[in-house]
Amino acid sequence: MLKKIGLTTTVPVEVLVTAGYSPVDLNNIFITSEDYLKYIDIAERDGFPKSLCAWIKGIYGACLENDIKEIVGVVEGDCSNTRALIEVLQLKGIKVYPFSFPHSHNLKDVEIEIRKFMNIFNVTEESVEQTRQRLNKLRELAKEIDELTYLENKVNGFENHIYQISLSDFNGNVDNFENSLKDAISEIKQRKPINRKVRLGYIGVPPMTGDIYEFVESLDAHFVYNEVQREFAFPRAITAKNIFEQYYDYTYPYNTTFRINELKKQIEERKIDAIIHYTQAFCYRAVEDIVLKKQLDIPILNIEGDKLNVLDARTKLRLEAFIDMLSDLKEAN
Amino acid sequence: MRILGIDLGSREVKIVVMEKDKIVIKKKISTMKFYRDYCSFDGKVIVDLGKLDIGEIDRAVSTGYGKNNTNLKLFTQINEIKAHVYGAMYQTGLKDFILLDVGGQDVKVIKVEKGITTDLELNEKCAASCGRYLENMANVLEVSLDEMSKHYKDPVELNSTCAVFSESELIGSIAEGVSVEKLYAGVNYSLYKRLRPLLSKFKGKQLILAGGVANNLAIREYLQNDYSEIISIEEPQFNGAIGCCYYGSRFLRED
Ligand code: SF4
Numbered sequence: 001m002l003k004k005i006g007l008t009t010t011v012p013v014e015v016l017v018t019a020g021y022s023p024v025d026l027n028n029i030f031i032t033s034e035d036y037l038k039y040i041d042i043a044e045r046d047g048f049p050k051s052l053c054a055w056i057k058g059i060y061g062a063c064l065e066n067d068i069k070e071i072v073g074v075v076e077g078d079c080s081n082t083r084a085l086i087e088v089l090q091l092k093g094i095k096v097y098p099f100s101f102p103h104s105h106n107l108k109d110v111e112i113e114i115r116k117f118m119n120i121f122n123v124t125e126e127s128v129e130q131t132r133q134r135l136n137k138l139r140e141l142a143k144e145i146d147e148l149t150y151l152e153n154k155v156n157g158f159e160n161h162i163y164q165i166s167l168s169d170f171n172g173n174v175d176n177f178e179n180s181l182k183d184a185i186s187e188i189k190q191r192k193p194i195n196r197k198v199r200l201g202y203i204g205v206p207p208m209t210g211d212i213y214e215f216v217e218s219l220d221a222h223f224v225y226n227e228v229q230r231e232f233a234f235p236r237a238i239t240a241k242n243i244f245e246q247y248y249d250y251t252y253p254y255n256t257t258f259r260i261n262e263l264k265k266q267i268e269e270r271k272i273d274a275i276i277h278y279t280q281a282f283c284y285r286a287v288e289d290i291v292l293k294k295q296l297d298i299p300i301l302n303i304e305g306d307k308l309n310v311l312d313a314r315t316k317l318r319l320e321a322f323i324d325m326l327s328d329l330k331e332a333n
Numbered sequence: 334m335r336i337l338g339i340d341l342g343s344r345e346v347k348i349v350v351m352e353k354d355k356i357v358i359k360k361k362i363s364t365m366k367f368y369r370d371y372c373s374f375d376g377k378v379i380v381d382l383g384k385l386d387i388g389e390i391d392r393a394v395s396t397g398y399g400k401n402n403t404n405l406k407l408f409t410q411i412n413e414i415k416a417h418v419y420g421a422m423y424q425t426g427l428k429d430f431i432l433l434d435v436g437g438q439d440v441k442v443i444k445v446e447k448g449i450t451t452d453l454e455l456n457e458k459c460a461a462s463c464g465r466y467l468e469n470m471a472n473v474l475e476v477s478l479d480e481m482s483k484h485y486k487d488p489v490e491l492n493s494t495c496a497v498f499s500e501s502e503l504i505g506s507i508a509e510g511v512s513v514e515k516l517y518a519g520v521n522y523s524l525y526k527r528l529r530p531l532l533s534k535f536k537g538k539q540l541i542l543a544g545g546v547a548n549n550l551a552i553r554e555y556l557q558n559d560y561s562e563i564i565s566i567e568e569p570q571f572n573g574a575i576g577c578c579y580y581g582s583r584f585l586r587e588d
Contacts, residue, residue: 274449293446298447299446299447299448299449299451300446300447300451301449301451302451317453318450318451318452318453321414321415321450321453322449322450322451324412324415324450325415325418325448325449325450326449328415328580328583328584329448329449329584331584331585332583332584
């Protein structure tokens with residue numbers, strides 16, 4: 001059995017796989033668990049404040065309850081709450097390996113960090129590159145599913161979300177996951193396209209409220225883009241020269257300007273009518289909404305999730321009103 | 334093309350006809366009279382356009398609040414949030430604003446960004462924060478709504494959150510010999526106080542006032558401090574019906 005290692009967000013997983021670990025994305029275990037509220041509760045009982053993002057607390061609970069003994073903690077480039085989280089996990093006897101996405105966002109600095117990471121796990125650049133080539137095969141498959149979503153409209157927003165996001169830990173088993181991707185693709189290709197009136201883009205952290213996908217479909221709209229989930233799957237890794245470039249060309253942890261360029265490209269390419277920007281209660285990323293609204297010339301609705309894994313009535317009403325008027329505009333054009 | 338917009342209110346039905354983007358007819362009929370004298374029923378309500386005396390119509394769009402939102406035959410029905418937003422867009426030309434609509438029986442606050450509704454809050458549960466409250470209080474004070482709405486200085490404190498209790502509070506103040514001006518201002522201020530928590534989630538620069546309260550000078554005065562610009566639309570009562578016409582001319586597809 002491979003040793004499990006928990007991830008608080010996407011990190012150079014190629015290194016971990018080369019070192020013989022089976023990476024486990026703690027976010028995924030948290031949000032897919034029936035016990036998700038219990039995980040939050042565990043964290044609050046251990047002293048995490050009420051006014052803290054539910055993801056952090058959920059990850060904490062998921063880590064303790066699933067017997068994860070080692071984790072990679074991202075100390076730069078992700079949320080500053082993660083740092084605090086790591087300290088508490090260390091207190092609980094969990095071994096933490098640090099990783100940073102440097103703020104400078106310069107290729108040299110990214111290389112330095114990844115080399116440090118390789119040293120910690122005692123793996124060579126060559127062997128990591130071999131793993132990378134292997135994993136790129138899966139990334140290519142995920143990319144194909146993404147294309148089937150926005151070019152052929154054969155994949156719904158939720159499926160797209162799940163497939164993309166699963167690339168953060170390959171569902172724990174690279175070979176099995178590769179097979180399931182292949183099976184999915186051949187099944188999807190048989191499908192008839194699903195055409196809905198309004199094409200939406202989902203941006204921001206993945207939702208606590210997974211029902212958003214189904215809900216917008218009931219309003220004759222669908223998501224043809226999942227921003228961060230797609231970034232987690234590294235669709236551009238295939239053309240990156242090496243692991244350093246791959247993790248340099250990644251929008252999630254760096255500055256907003258870099259992210260906006262990619263967003264603009266995708267809005268254009270996927271013919272997106274409007275954007276739903278999801279942010280989490282108590283997260284600094286809600287502030288980014290100001291910049292995004294200014295920089296992107298497209299209607300944007302910002303919605304916020306907290307602890308519940310379903311949309312509340314008010315958010316539903318807002319989505320309804322927003323999509324209703326978008327449909328009017330589409331009708332007119 | 335001539336477009337008819339009808340807003341079925343709880344007390345009055347507002348009727349607007351637009352031709353080539355210009356308003357050519359505006360009229361109000363009491364809701365009672367509208368259904369009694371201008372409509373017949375055949376599974377759905379049928380409006381007798383002849384009796385309305387508005388000439389030929391190419392398209393008809395209706396909106397209304399809650400139960401009043403009766404489905405009219407041959408009309409396209411739109412929800413009233415949208416109707417009011419389109420009405421405000423037509424009348425101001427703005428695409429980014431907060432719309433505060435205080436009607437007889439409900440309050441709506443709507444945020445519009447890039448020409449699309451992004452947030453809204455509806456308060457339809459409590460009479461103490463809508464137009465009916467002002468009317469009742471004006472009745473108690475035996476003053477016209479218009480006159481009462483001019484006074485904003487030095488309001489007497491009315492602390493009750495409930496419309497019914499407010500009335501007795503007001504009478505108490507009258508008995509204590511508080512000046513009528515202070516009482517008028519007090520009524521206006523108490524409505525403003527109840528609107529404030531609703532508005533606090535809707536920070537922004539431009540606030541458009543619609544509904545009956547758009548004519549209330551005192552409330553405009555109080556709101557002045559919360560927004561950089563308060564915009565009143567000329568025809569606040571007709572806003573919903575105007576929005577129907579706007580929708581009909583821009584978005585409605587010929588079947
Ligand atoms: S949603 Fe925001 S606060 Fe929560 S973990 Fe992510 S970055 Fe941190």
